[in-house]
Amino acid sequence: MAAPTVEEIRANAYVGFDTITQQIEHKLLKRGFQFNVIVVGQTGLGKSTLINTIFASHLIDTKGRKEADEPVRQTTEIHPVSHVITENGVRLRLNIVDTPGYGDQINNENCWDPIVKYIKDQHSAYLRKELTAMRDRHIQDTRIHCCLYFINPTGHSLRSIDIIVMKKLSEVVNVVPVIAKSDSLTMEERESFKQKIRAELVHHNIRLYPFDTEENDEEEVQLNESIRASTLPQLVGSERNVIIDGKSVRGRKNRWGVVNVEDEKHCEFVYLRNFLTRTHLQDLIETTAQIHYEAFRQKQLLALKEQTNTRAS
Numbered sequence: 413m414a415a416p417t418v419e420e421i422r423a424n425a426y427v428g429f430d431t432i433t434q435q436i437e438h439k440l441l442k443r444g445f446q447f448n449v450i451v452v453g454q455t456g457l458g459k460s461t462l463i464n465t466i467f468a469s470h471l472i473d474t475k476g477r478k479e480a481d482e483p484v485r486q487t488t489e490i491h492p493v494s495h496v497i498t499e500n501g502v503r504l505r506l507n508i509v510d511t512p513g514y515g516d517q518i519n520n521e522n523c524w525d526p527i528v529k530y531i532k533d534q535h536s537a538y539l540r541k542e543l544t545a546m547r548d549r550h551i552q553d554t555r556i557h558c559c560l561y562f563i564n565p566t567g568h569s570l571r572s573i574d575i576i577v578m579k580k581l582s583e584v585v586n587v588v589p590v591i592a593k594s595d596s597l598t599m600e601e602r603e604s605f606k607q608k609i610r611a612e613l614v615h616h617n618i619r620l621y622p623f624d625t626e627e628n629d630e631e632e633v634q635l636n637e638s639i640r641a642s643t644l645p646q647l648v649g650s651e652r653n654v655i656i657d658g659k660s661v662r663g664r665k666n667r668w669g670v671v672n673v674e675d676e677k678h679c680e681f682v683y684l685r686n687f688l689t690r691t692h693l694q695d696l697i698e699t700t701a702q703i704h705y706e707a708f709r710q711k712q713l714l715a716l717k718e719q720t721n722t723r724a725s
């Protein structure tokens with residue numbers, strides 16, 4: 413019998429486990445993905461516009477007062493909406509939670525409570541489902557993966573409510589602060605405002621996303637570092653098109669001219685969109701499960717154990 417050729421040896425040696433990545437992809441594509449984001453910031457800062465601009469669809473409506481005599485909301489409300497968007501066969505279920513009324517009262521004390529409670533309630537619901545004897549194969553995940561916190565473009569500094577709330581939120585969720593409506597500032601004002609806010613965030617020790625963990629390799633640590641260095645994108649949102657150099661682009665007219673939302677020389681919208689959808693979508697989801705939910709779960713289970721011990725003794 414003739415000795416096998418190199419090709420025959422190679423063909424016989426192929427086991428096929430390298431297809432596991434395709435098998436996983438097939439399963440994940442069938443199930444689809446889930447991304448839950450909450451938007452927090454004073455009325456009229458452009459929260460709905462920004463979300464609709466990022467996902468290029470009209471997903472949420474403005475909650476502003478339509479008539480001058482409409483009463484101002486007395487409390488922070490929680491308005492979740494859910495949409496399924498599809499891109500190249502990938503299905504993404506998007507839960508967007510709007511928080512109208514936040515920061516709008518004269519006395520804003522505790523106006524953040526409904527937001528923190530909502531985030532914790534989602535962790536709690538997930539934990540309950542996880543602990544049932546006959547748990548679902550796939551638990552519907554409503555845990556909030558990202559909180560976009562809108563900072564007023566005052567040109568001065570953070571308000572005390574921003575500091576308190578970002579601190580509270582960063583204990584339970586990935587907080588990504590953004591400078592809203594940055595076209596109301598000149599380029600010089602924007603840069604100095606950004607530097608000021610960054611220094612304040614560091615001074616007040618506000619722990620923003622992304623976090624370094626012991627498991628991070630060199631590349632991930634460097635990536636996190638670069639994200640932190642570019643924290644606070646200065647945004648302009650728009651659901652309308654304007655004509656620039658004969659081309660119709662997503663943008664808005666202001667007193668200085670026209671802003672092309674997608675032009676990095678005009679604002680940092682593209683940076684935020686890439687960060688949320690192209691580079692960090694999966695990491696935001698993972699960090700929620702591994703850091704925020706894990707901390708919540710540990711606390712709840714320890715409390716439960718203590719209760720049981722007290723009852724037994």
Ligand SMILES: Nc1nc2c(ncn2[C@@H]2O[C@H](COP(=O)(O)OP(=O)(O)OP(=O)(O)O)[C@@H](O)[C@H]2O)c(=O)[nH]1
Pocket residue numbers: 453454455456457458459460461462473474475476477512513592593594595596647648649650664666
């Ligand atoms: N100049 C400027 N105006 C903006 C920008 N984004 C939104 N707007 C406008 O600001 C107004 C309020 O925008 P919304 O997106 O409804 O703001 P919101 O924060 O969702 O407001 P509420 O739903 O009331 O909480 C609208 O007239 C928008 O067209 C922006 O980046 N720059």
